Amino acid sequence: MDFRFTDEQKMTAEAVEGLLADLCQASDLRRLMESGDARDEKRWTALVEMGLQGALVAEEEGGLGLKPADFVLVAEACGRAGLPEPLVDNAGVAIPLLADIVRATGAGADLLEQALAGEITVAAAHPVNAFIADADTAGAIIAIWNDELFVVTPDAVELVRQQSSDPFRRLFTLAARPSSAVVSLPLSEAQAYLDAALDRGALFSAAQLAGIAQRAVDLGVAYSKERMQFGKPIGSYQAVKHLLATAQVKIEFVRPVIYAAAAATPDRNVFSRSRISHAKIMASEAADLACRTSVQVHGAMGYSWEVDVHFFLKRALALASWWGDARFHRARVATRVFGHPLGADQTFPKG
Amino acid sequence: MDLTYSAEENAFRMEVRAWLEANVPSAPLPSFDASREGFEAHREWERKLSEGNWGMVTWPKEYGGRALDLIQWLIFEEExxxxxxxxxxxxNGIFLLGPTLMEFGTPEQKARFLTAMASGEEIWAQAWSEPQAGSDLAAVRSTARREGDEYVLNGHKIWSSRAVFADWAFGLFRSDPGSERHKGLSLIFFPLNAPGVRVQAIPQIDGETGFAEIFLEDVRVPAFNRLGDEGQGWHICMATAGFERGLMLRSPARFQMAAKRLVELYRKHEAECDPAIRDAVLQAHMDAEAYALSIYSTASRLIAGGKIGAEASTNKIFWSEMDIAMHRTALAILGARAELVRAAPAAGEDARWLEGYFFSLAGPIYAGSNEIQKNIIAERMLGLPRG
Incomplete structure (x- = not known):
């Protein structure tokens, strides 16, 4: 029993953090927002060059063969930076889903190869999500129409943009059934892969939400050290301290759940699903509280476009229901709680 | 990261389980805060634990422990x-003073006090707070005057848990008469039956006498009873507070078992429950798990040589709020019967929830109020300026 991340796991995350510290400052976010571009090509190229797109794909299929626990800190770092580009959904969810489909059907291998090489991204629909994210820039789209799942190239779909309050979320619905497909199969035959994708999606959303929550607190802390009222920094007053401390406590008690969920994700059983869902529910709550707290601590500035908090508030709002909302995930926790042994010796139950 | 138990850890769990199955009293013992009889029954149990070397499994063998690590301690607590x-x-002895003695005590002090502590032969109370020194602990006025090889203690301590029936207390005293605030304080042990000590029980919200006032009038103790250097008392108290709020005081297993009982209570009354109760029950389970996972994480870090920091404060806030929430949920399930005490024929064992609820209300107050903990988190973890 050892809860610590390995040096390798930490180094991967630190490499991403370092890159984001260079290329994903709030000023970078604003520049991208004003340009209206889908992505910052310099930043995206640098991320692709790290080679993480194949992180969760098996080595024999051309990936790195890493586990969710190796990627969870990367997702957290992306949340903390407010990364606009779809590294987490692409590498953490959609590409491994494509790899599953390719393995099952024997079709689409060339798209997977391009995705692993970083030449294209993969966007994935999922029954739990109302929209497909980043479909307009994807080279392969896993689409769903009624009871069918398709792997398509962009020319086969007509996308309808669904504008999000988050300036970096690019959400789409399909206007019609795809006109052609590289792969098509009944949804029921893809269920196992979709379930696995959901677990990864929920886990990495939780990790991003923890990162967002921490960033929101960090912004609030920085501001409350500088902002003077009644002759003192507002952060010296208990009313402000307690708001920020309360948000930080929430973050401290969701991180270990996320990390344990990451370690359990490959188990694919009722316990791992419950732990992932627990992480998702509580990370959403932590991010919600932290972002609202940060707005409050910033005072009128917190309600302004000028202060960066709103980027994180909006992302937190979006991710709270992305890959399953609280109701969905609570039902998965309930399956574990009401159907399986509980108690002090059940912290790490075996499947 | 490896979140599986080793073969050795699993074997240890089975060893603990077997011993407890053979030795845990079949009927619950009477409360140790309500009567001398209950207190002595618990002392007897401590003696039994220590005969099996289960008193404090993390302690060195020479003091009655088993020299095990914190993961094994967690397994022991779970069982x-x-x-x-x-x-x-x-x-107060084994979880608070024990670890502090281990860190700051002389070999002679360890030999004198730790074994007797692990065996339940000497049961300890804490004597820190005073009527004018609660959250502002550095305002203590009780004095320790040095006379030769002795200290002469005078003053008034309050809110001392277990002091009504306990044998010893560890107190914070001003040993430098001209000193102020955090300076000039010393941590000194005194027997509660020493001449000049008067203990006055304070009835609690639940009617029991879990805490007391201690009046000290020219109480003479040997200088040997001072832990650490003279004037180092504040520093040592803060280390003790770290253990108290940190890991030992409230092990996760306590809340996991409470959550399990809450789920059982809910299942029994599901049909009569407001739908919101179901979410609260699930929340109780999640919170107990989150606390356990967090403690496992901290334990792993400490085993690898880390130090406990502000998580001592985050833990304390989390478990104390969780404890209240769980009990409130149970009372909501019990509905009209929530107010009944054990003596009521319609209550029975369910009265345990009301008793637990009253006790849970003390959680955000003792071991440093949650408001003070939030200040600590804000200042030491987040780096906000002192007020």
Whole structure:
């Protein structure tokens, strides 16, 4: 029993953090927002060059063969930076889903190869999500129409943009059934892969939400050290301290759940699903509280476009229901709680 | 990261389980805060634990421990709570003073006090707070005047848990008469039956006498009873507070068992429950798990040589709020019967929730109020300026 991340796991995350510290400052976010571009090509190229797109794909299929626990800190770092580009959904969810489909059907291998090489991204629909994210820039789209799942190239779909309050979320619905497909199969035959994708999606959303929550607190802390009222920094007053401390406590008690969920994700059983869902529910709550707290601590500035908090508030709002909302995930926790042994010796139950 | 138990850890769990199954009293012991009889029954249990070397499994063998690591301590606690074993009457000693003695005590002091502590032969109370020194602990006025090889203690301590029936207390005293605030304080042990000590029980919200006032009038103790250097008392107290709020005081297993009982209570009354109760029950389970996972994480870090920091404060806030929430949920399930005490024929064992609820209300107050903990988090973890 050892809860610590390995040096390798930490180094991967630190490499991403370092890159984001260079290329994903709030000023970078604003520049991208004003340009209206889908992505910052310099930043995206640098991320692709790290080679993480194949992180969760098996080595024999051309990936790195890493586990969710190796990627969870990367997702957290992306949340903390407010990364606009779809590294987490692409590498953490959609590409491994494509790899599953390719393995099952024997079709689409060339798209997977391009995705692993970083030449294209993969966007994935999922029954739990109302929209497909980043479909307009994807080279392969896993689409769903009624009871069918398709792997398509962009020319086969007509996308309808669904504008999000988050300036970096690019959400789409399909206007019609795809006109052609590289792969098509009944949804029921893809269920196992979709379930696995959901677990990864929920886990990495939780990790991003923890990162967002921490960033929101960090912004609030920085501001409350500088902002003077009644002759003192507002952060010296208990009313402000307690708001920020309360948000930080929430973050401290969701991180270990996320990390344990990451370690359990490959188990694919009722316990791992419950732990992932627990992480998702509580990370959403932590991010919600932290972002609202940060707005409050910033005072009128917190309600302004000028202060960066709103980027994180909006992302937190979006991710709270992305890959399953609280109701969905609570039902998965309930399956574990009401159907399986509980108690002090059940912290790490075996499947 | 490896979140599986080793073969050795699993074997240890089975060893603990077997011993507890053979030894835990079949009927619950009477409360140690309500009567001398209950207190002594718990002392007897401590003696039994220590005969099996289960008194404090993390302590060195020479003091009655087993020299095990914190993961094994967690496993022991899980099994202990799973077995429904009695509450630890000597928790102030074994969980708070013990680790502090281990860090700051001389070899002679360790030999004198630790073994007797682990065996329940000497049961400890804490004597820190004073009427004018609660959250502002540095305002203590009780004095320790040095006379030769002795200290002469005078003053008035309050809110001392277990002091009504305990044998010893560890107190914070001003040993430098001209000193102020955090300076000039010393941590000194005194027997509660020493001449000049008067203990006055304070009835609690639940009617029991879990805490007391201690009046000290020219109480003479040997200088040997001072832990650490003279004037180092504040520093040592803060280290003790770290243990208290940190890991030992409230092990996760306690709340996991409470969450399990809450789920059982809910299942029994599901049909009559407001739908919101179901979410609260699930929340109780999630919170107990989150606390356990967090403690496992901290334990791993400490085993690898880390130090406990502000998580001592985040833990304390989390478990104390969780404890209240769980009990409030149970009372909501019990509905009209929530107010009944054990004596009521319609209450029975369910009255345990009301008793637990009253006790949970003390959680955000003792061991440093949650408001003080939030200040600590804000200042030491987040780096906000002192007020």
């Amino acid at each position: 202990y709570w799973r077995a429904g074993a009695p509450l630890r009457v000597n928790q």
